[in-house]
Structure formats: C-alpha cells, structure tokens
Amino acid sequence: MSGRLIYLMGPSGSGKDSLLNAARERLGERGCVIARRVITRSAEALGEDAIGVSPTEFDQQEAAGAFALSWRANGLAYGIPRQIDAWLAAGQDVLVNGSRGYLPQARERYPGLLAILLQVDEAALRQRLLARGRESAQQIEARLARSRELQLLSRSFGEKEEAKSQYLLDNSGPLEQTVTQLLQLLSEARAYA
Secondary structure (H helix, E strand, O other): OOOOEEEEEOOOOOOHHHHHHHHHHHHHHOOEEEOOOEEOOOHHHOOOOOEEOOHHHHHHHHHOOOEEEEEEEOOEEEEEEOHHHHHHHOOOEEEEEOOHHHHHHHHHHOOOOEEEEEEOOHHHHHHHHHHHOOOOHHHHHHHHHHHHHHHHHHOOOOOOOOHHHEEEEEOOOOHHHHHHHHHHHHHHHHHHO
16 A cells, blocks of 8 residues: 655745644654655755755756655745655655645645645734744735735635545644644544545
8 A cells, every 4th residue: 555645735934844843753653754855945044854955956956856846936946855755655654845836736746645734823924934033024924915815725725626635724723732633634534545
C-alpha cells in the first residue's frame, strides 16, 4: 500500500511551522514523515525546519530534477525534495508545507493528496506577523489582503468534486488543540481512503 501526500497550506503567520514542530513526534509515531522544504532564504531567517539555498543553487537543483514539487511565491522559490516519492512508495504518509496557489499543480502530480487549509482569524494573523518581525507594516498589510482574497476562495474549498480530500483546520486557538484536531483529521481521512 502506498502512502498519502498530506498538503498543508495556510497564510504566512497562520502557524504552519509551529503546528508541524508541535505535531512532529506524534506524526512520526503514526508513520508520517514531514518533508523539509528547500527555500531561497537564509537558514537563519527561515523560522522552520527547512534548507536555505541561494536562488542560483535552487535553480540548479530544480534543473537537475531534485524536486518533486516546486513553486515561487512572495519573491521566494520553494522546493519539496524528490525523496518524498520514495517515502510514499514505501507506504509512508508524507506531510509537506505547501502553497495554496500551487495546489492545482500538486493535485495534478499527486491526485490522491489530502489538502488541509490552516486558517486563523485576521487579528491573530496580524499579531503573529508583527511578532515575527520579518516584514514591514506595508508588507504585512499586503499579506493580510492576500489572505482575505484567499479566504474568499477557501469558502468554496471542499465544495468541489475532490471535497472528500480537502479539509479546513482552524488555528486561532491553543496550538495543542490544533495538533489534536490535525491528528484526528488524519485518522479519519485514513479510515475513508
């Protein structure tokens, strides 16, 4: 039996990295691997368990076929290493930190993927973005505007043909509550797969 790709998405600041870090051990106990992204941002500035590379290094890796999935967003390039295909073939579920804008291409490559959209209310999102200190106030407002646009799109999330493989997960409350909901969601999705 092959594994399933779990594609976690959400606006910057929604808590994807915090959720992955908090759930890592329990996901591992369930045979789920979290893939490390390759990003064109320095490792010190990542704030996530990722590999920072230069844009030139990223382009070279991409041209060499090192990525199963790759995209550009917010002035950065992101790649998911091809190693995930071996994990999936070995029967392991693989969780990736994906992009909402890249979901159609990811679904094309992995038709059975489980898409999870992490949401957070705008006030909490603004507070988290400010606390990170990575962006200017103008950049934060641009991110919030993009998040509002994508929230409108997410209202139809789950209303399409592939609704059974798309889920919303609210991360506005305590992180441990979100971890519990994620693990429950994955157990339920596995039961219906």
